[in-house]
Amino acid sequence: MSLTSPVxxxxxxxxxxxxxxREAVRAxxxxxxxxxxxxxxxxxxxxxxMAAGSITVEFDSGTAQFTAPGGxxxxxxxxxxxxxxxxxxTLPYCMDPALFAAxxxxxxxxxxxxxxxxxxxxxxxxxxxxxxxxxxxxxNAVIPMLRSGFPAxxxxxxxxxxxAKASWKVTTGExxxxxxxxxxxxxxxxxxxxxxLQDLESNRSAVSGKIDSTRIRLGxxxxxxxxxxxYQETRQNDQVIFDRLPSLEKKLAFDEAELEKWKAELxxxxxxxxxxxxxxxxxELALALCDALEFIDSNGGQFEGKDKADALxxxxxxxxxxxxxxxxxxxxxxxxxPQAIKAHGLMVTSVAADKRAIEVAKAAGSRLESxxxxxxxxxxxxxxxxxxxxxxxxxxxxxxxxxxxxxxxxEAREGAERxxxxxxxxxxxxxxWQAAIDALSPDGIPAEILAKAIGPVNEQLQQVxxxxxxxxxxxxxxxxxxxxxxxxxxxxxxxxxxxxTILALVLANLSGARFVTLDQVDVLSLPGRSELIDxxxxxxxxxxxxxxxxxxxxxxxxxxxxxxQCSGYWLESGQVSADxxx
Numbered sequence: 001m002s003l004t005s006p007v008x009x010x011x012x013x014x015x016x017x018x019x020x021x022r023e024a025v026r027a028x029x030x031x032x033x034x035x036x037x038x039x040x041x042x043x044x045x046x047x048x049x050m051a052a053g054s055i056t057v058e059f060d061s062g063t064a065q066f067t068a069p070g071g072x073x074x075x076x077x078x079x080x081x082x083x084x085x086x087x088x089x090t091l092p093y094c095m096d097p098a099l100f101a102a103x104x105x106x107x108x109x110x111x112x113x114x115x116x117x118x119x120x121x122x123x124x125x126x127x128x129x130x131x132x133x134x135x136x137x138x139x140n141a142v143i144p145m146l147r148s149g150f151p152a153x154x155x156x157x158x159x160x161x162x163x164a165k166a167s168w169k170v171t172t173g174e175x176x177x178x179x180x181x182x183x184x185x186x187x188x189x190x191x192x193x194x195x196x197l198q199d200l201e202s203n204r205s206a207v208s209g210k211i212d213s214t215r216i217r218l219g220x221x222x223x224x225x226x227x228x229x230x231y232q233e234t235r236q237n238d239q240v241i242f243d244r245l246p247s248l249e250k251k252l253a254f255d256e257a258e259l260e261k262w263k264a265e266l267x268x269x270x271x272x273x274x275x276x277x278x279x280x281x282x283x284e285l286a287l288a289l290c291d292a293l294e295f296i297d298s299n300g301g302q303f304e305g306k307d308k309a310d311a312l313x314x315x316x317x318x319x320x321x322x323x324x325x326x327x328x329x330x331x332x333x334x335x336x337x338p339q340a341i342k343a344h345g346l347m348v349t350s351v352a353a354d355k356r357a358i359e360v361a362k363a364a365g366s367r368l369e370s371x372x373x374x375x376x377x378x379x380x381x382x383x384x385x386x387x388x389x390x391x392x393x394x395x396x397x398x399x400x401x402x403x404x405x406x407x408x409x410x411e412a413r414e415g416a417e418r419x420x421x422x423x424x425x426x427x428x429x430x431x432x433w434q435a436a437i438d439a440l441s442p443d444g445i446p447a448e449i450l451a452k453a454i455g456p457v458n459e460q461l462q463q464v465x466x467x468x469x470x471x472x473x474x475x476x477x478x479x480x481x482x483x484x485x486x487x488x489x490x491x492x493x494x495x496x497x498x499x500x501t502i503l504a505l506v507l508a509n510l511s512g513a514r515f516v517t518l519d520q521v522d523v524l525s526l527p528g529r530s531e532l533i534d535x536x537x538x539x540x541x542x543x544x545x546x547x548x549x550x551x552x553x554x555x556x557x558x559x560x561x562x563x564x565q566c567s568g569y570w571l572e573s574g575q576v577s578a579d580x581x582x
Contacts, residue, residue, distance in 0.1 A: 001576060005567040006540035006547055007533070009521070011554040012571035018551045020045075020574065022519050024055035025549065026095045028064035031073045043069035047574065059515075059547075083512055086115045090511035097500035097518065100507065101488050105479035109442040109450060112475075113150075115511040118446070118453035122146065128445050129436070138432045142440070154440035161433035168426035171419055178434075181427040186416035189409055197406050204399045211392045218385040225377030238364035245361040252354035259347040266317055266344045269337045286316045314348045317341070451477045460506045464544075468535035471495070473502045497523045501532070505545065514546035521552030533563055540565035 001008075001021075010018050027033045036042055045068045046053040054067040062077035077084060089111060093100045100108060112118075122143060129139045141160070145153040165176040172184060289309060296303070319341070439445050454475060461473040471484025481488040483499040491499060497520065504516045524532060532550075539545040541564075560566045570577045 001569055003547065003567075005565055006545060007536045007550070007563070007566040008548070009533075009550040009552070009554075009557070009566070009568035010571060011552055011557055011568055013555075014553055016571040017574035018553070018571055019519065021571070022517055022549070022551045024066070025057055025517060027066040027073065028055045028057045029075060029091050029095065031066070032071070033066075039071050042071050045069075079512075086511040087513045089114055090507050090513050091515075094504050094508045094511075094513050094515055095517045097504035097516065098496070100503045101481050101496070101500060106442040108475075108479040109447055110151075111507070112454070112457060112479075113442065113446050113450050115507065116450070116453045116457060118449045125445060128448065129439055132435055132439050134435055134439070135432050138436055142436055150440050150442075150446050154437055157433050157436040157440055161430055161437060164426050164430035164433055168423055168430060171422045171426060176430070178431070181423065181430070184420070184423055184427070186419040186423070188416050189412045197403070197410070200399055200403050200406065204396065204403060207392055207396045207399060211389065211396060214385060214389045214392055218382070218389055221377070221382045221385050224375055225379060225382055227374050228377035231374040235368065238367050241361050241364040242368055245358065245365065248354060248358045248361055252351065252358060255347055255350045255354055259344070259351050262340060262344040262347050263314070266337075266340045269340050282316075283320070286313065286320075289313055311348065311352070314344065317344070447477070457506065457510070460509065461502060464502050464505050464535075464539070467538055468498070468502070468531050470498045470502065470531065473499050494523050494525070494528065498528075505539065505548075509544055514544075515548075516545070517549045517551070519551045521550045522554065529558070533558065533560070533566055537563040537565045 001010075010021055012018055023033050023035060032039075033042075033045060036045060052067065052069065054065060057064045061079055062075065064073075064075045066073045079087065093111070100111075103111075125146060126139060126143060129142065130136075138160075142153050142157060145156045168176050168181060172186075174180070174184075290313060293306070293309060293313065296306070454477065458474055461475065465472040465483075471486075473481065473483050474485075475481055481499065481503070483491055483495060488496065488499060501516075501518055504518070508514050508516050518532075521529060521532065529552075536545065536548050536550075540548070557568045557570050560568060
């Protein structure tokens with residue numbers, strides 16, 4: 001079908017295929033046909049006996065195509081993106097004029113807001129948000145999102161509102177509800193008298209100080225008792241040692257006598273000549289020491305190291321034999337010499353040990369006679385301080401338990417109050433974001449802005465209504481449609497058809513689509529049809545409309561001689577009748 005005029009009527013008898021043509025055109029632009037709900041059933045649209053079918057609509061800026069049973073749909077065009085967004089949003093209403101009145105008010109508002117280009121400055125939107133008592137922080141967060149449009153800003157507000165409600169739920173452990181959240185409070189613990197808390201803390205501090213001082217006293221008492229017990233033990237040991245002094249002196253006298261005896265015997269057995277024959281510095285020094293001692297003894301002299309010199313000489317003789325002897329040693333005496341040396345050495349050691357033991361005993365006696373004393377300690381005193389400390393510790397524990405209980409009650413109360421405050425904060429934030437959502441939604445600020453722009457839309461509705469000489473169509477601020485002052489729901493079927501047609505024509509013009517499909521034209525009376533054809537002819541002639549496809553059941557094609565912008569096709573059994581175009 002080659003459309004050579006802006007207004008084209010596709011007419012025919014019932015079941016001639018008019019609705020199929022209209023639905024095919026619709027599918028080319030919008031996709032899935034109306035009469036098929038599932039893609040698998042698209043084959044039912046293919047003409048009987050054919051494997052496939054397609055519809056292609058060619059227009060000045062491109063083509064639209066749909067194929068069955070594959071269901072492939074494609075629109076190619078040269079429109080700019082913004083223009084095509086407006087056209088594609090309006091096409092469903094242009095191809096099904098009853099859709100606008102049947103849509104929700106928010107959908108109508110959104111459509112008009114998009115195609116009228118209604119907008120407001122950032123400062124104006126901010127002022128409108130402030131008028132709604134939104135917090136400045138919320139406003140500051142929303143304003144940048146408006147660069148992407150009101151829907152994007154509203155979506156952002158919805159996300160923040162969900163976050164605030166989720167935070168409220170985390171805080172309270174309950175599911176958020178506006179009414180519930182408004183009065184929600186965390187359950188407070190039972191009332192506890194906190195007035196004595198400070199006194200308990202002071203008492204605990206005082207008892208803690210007493211515990212510290214008592215521990216010091218206990219340490220001193222324990223140290224005193226320990227020193228006293230050690231002192232007593234030392235005196236007992238000294239007494240035992242001192243009591244041995246007489247026996248030690250007696251033993252020393254005996255050992256010294258024995259030493260003298262063995263000394264003489266050793267000198268006799270060793271022999272002087274044998275000593276004189278010894279060679280070496282050690283032997284020479286020993287001999288010189290012996291001569292010196294004899295000289296001192298013969299002259300009755302004494303010196304401080306004589307005992308040490310005698311001891312050294314005894315040690316030498318015990319290892320090497322006597323230095324002096326009156327006569328040569330006999331063989332028999334030579335055999336006794338080792339035993340004598342050993343015995344002499346043992347006695348030298350014994351005498352030295354006796355002297356040391358006597359010195360120790362005398363020292364013990366001196367300590368016993370000394371006046372130095374140690375303060376007497378007492379286990380009873382230690383036990384008394386320990387008992388005092390235990391009592392203080394029990395008192396401290398009791399006070400501490402009371403403090404813990406009161407502190408826990410205080411913290412529980414403060415925690416409940418904090419939770420209430422946090423819940424209120426999240427609720428207020430959710431309330432603010434909900435207010436932002438309401439303000440940014442189609443019936444909020446966009447509706448206010450649209451209300452300012454709805455005037456030009458109603459002007460076009462009035463002009464188009466007057467073109468057809470039909471009741472004036474009007475859209476109020478609540479997006480309610482009326483015709484001739486009567487609400488849409490009160491209109492008759494033909495009145496609604498007229499109203500829908502006027503709405504579709506205005507939407508097509510505002511969006512730039514400038515294309516409508518009008519089905520069931522036969523709902524109009526003959527005068528009404530004439531008004532329709534005449535009005536469309538005028539609109540096409542004034543370039544208000546590019547293309548209008550009309551579909552209706554007629555007995556024959558009307559005579560379009562007086563309407564140069566109009567023409568028609570007659571359908572019979574799904575085919576365009578030969579020579580049917582007028």
